[in-house]
């Protein structure tokens with residue numbers, strides 16, 4: 001696998017933040033029927049995307065210090081900012097269609113509780129990867145469930161960002177995974193898969209109305225999630241050799257020993 005340095009990611013997020021892909025002069029056009037099917041999920045994801053990221057910053061600070069890579073903390077801070085941009089855009093859209101931004105959602109509360117107690121970078125990384133993977137399917141389904149040009153644009157912008165988020169987190173998971181012994185790797189590989197699939201099921205239960213509106217049934221949804229699992233934490237990915245010898249992974253490896 002090709003591992004990019006933290007400086008690369010800082011640079012990427014800085015540049016991506018300058019690209020404006022949305023045209024807010026477009027008037028939102030959403031039918032009542034569409035609203036009925038997507039509103040609850042839209043509100044829930046808007047809330048989920050607006051987290052301050054305090055706990056992730058705390059875990060990243062601890063981790064960055066341990067691996068002696070201050071730049072990693074900067075990259076994570078910019079990553080959080082990008083998530084907040086998603087929350088802001090979805091919030092702005094809700095304001096435009098005169099629907100409220102919610103303050104509570106059971107899925108969000110559950111995830112926040114888990115985040116509260118989590119200071120471990122590995123747990124953070126697999127949790128974020130899982131949610132990002134579900135997000136890709138969610139925003140594609142949302143895009144397919146509406147004819148509103150502005151909402152479609154918002155989804156496209158998020159989907160572009162999320163693809164890079166997954167690469168960013170997948171590289172970190174690979175680095176952390178490859179610090180482990182063979183036995184520990186074997187256990188962890190199964191634990192990742194189990195967590196990923198269980199979380200996928202929870203996401204389906206919470207948002208099935210929207211997924212169905214986006215023409216996804218359970219079978220197609222879970223197959224897409226399984227495919228994504230293979231790409232981020234499959235055996236061939238986690239056990240793959242690093243592509244560029246001598247780059248950051250070797251240095252990080254030495255720092256962690």
Ligand SMILES: [Fe+2]
Nearest residue numbers: 049083086135
């Ligand atoms: Fe996001």
Ligand SMILES: [Fe+2]
Nearest residue numbers: 083132162165
């Ligand atoms: Fe993301």
